[in-house]
Each structure stands twice: as C-alpha cells, then as structure tokens.
C-alpha cells in the first residue's frame with residue numbers, strides 16, 4: 001500500500017504559468033496543497049483559486065525583517081504538512097538558514113542551462129537578454145535543488161532549446177517556457193514526489 005501523495009507548496013510571485021503547468025499535469029505522486037505568494041498582485045493567486053488550492057500571501061515588505069518573513073512562511077508550511085517546496089518564479093530571497101532546513105526538499109526552475117546566465121540578478125527577461133547578447137545558439141531550462149548558493153544547488157533535469165535568428169528576449173522566453181519549463185518542472189516534481197513517497201513508505 002502506498003502512503004499519501006507528497007504534499008507540495010508552490011512559491012510564486014508573478015504570472016504563474018509554471019504553477020499552471022503543475023496543476024494541469026495531474027501529478028501521480030504529488031499533491032499541491034498550498035500556494036505561497038510574495039505578492040498580493042500575483043496572477044498565480046487567481047490560478048490557484050480557480051483550482052481550489054489554498055493560498056497565503058507573505059510579503060517581505062510587511063515584515064520587520066527576513067526572520068519574520070521566513071517564520072510566517074514556515075508556519076504556513078507546517079500548518080499544511082508540506083513535504084516539498086517548489087519555487088516557480090518566486091522572486092524573494094530565502095536565507096541559508098531557511099534552505100538548510102529543507103535539504104533536497106526545495107526545487108527551483110531557472111530559464112537557462114545552468115551554469116550559464118544564472119545567479120544573483122539573473123531572473124525574468126534579463127536571463128534571455130544576456131543569452132541573446134552573448135550569442136548562444138542553444139539555451140534552455142534547468143530544474144535544480146535549492147541550497148544556500150543562488151542557482152547553485154544540484155541539477156536535477158535540464159532541457160535544451162534553440163535560439164532562432166531574429167529572437168527577442170520575449171520570443172526566446174516564450175519558447176523556453178513552452179518547449180522546456182512547462183514540461184520539465186512537472187517531470188521533476190513527479191520524480192521527487194515519487195521518491196519522497198517511497199521513502200515514507202519505507203521502500204527506499
């Protein structure tokens with residue numbers, strides 16, 4: 001008998017297309033039980049609402065400091081029995097103190113082939129602008145575990161995507177999402193959810 005599905009929290013700050021991909025994937029071994037947003041305006045909150053997933057907004061600027069910000073997040077995670085955290089366009093920084101509490105239990109999706117175009121300051125369109133500036137012919141997406149180094153944790157999955165002549169940062173971003181991110185993230189989350197489930201089941 002398999003134990004319950006792995007309980008997942010997805011952290012968002014914006015549009016939430018990766019959250020949508022996870023919702024649409026119909027995970028076999030994982031269940032999204034909570035969406036944490038760093039912004040009350042994130043469209044991702046509407047997507048969660050439509051799917052009937054509980055949400056919590058924890059805004060850094062309404063907290064006295066990083067400790068309070070993370071304490072609020074941790075309280076929500078505990079309350080919902082979360083076992084796996086997925087960062088899907090989450091723009092707030094998590095401290096080493098936080099990441100150390102969840103070793104191999106936080107995943108992030110990054111829109112390049114790490115170690116290219118990653119680390120501090122590389123998010124959103126900037127990643128694709130830099131790839132175009134450098135003239136790479138292949139870029140892609142990476143799902144990696146999160147540790148104390150920005151975009152520095154162990155790589156789980158990567159998928160390459162071609163850069164086409166005439167690409168703008170916007171067209172490249174869209175292609176990377178369609179061809180890589182929206183496929184890769186559900187795949188990675190399924191993999192890790194299944195392994196956590198097996199672990200719980202004592203079958204590892």
Ligand code: GRF
Nearest residue numbers: 015016017018089109110111
């Ligand atoms: C994606 O490009 C993801 O790789 C990056 O942030 C973006 C989030 O987009 N980490 P969305 O909110 O999932 O649409």
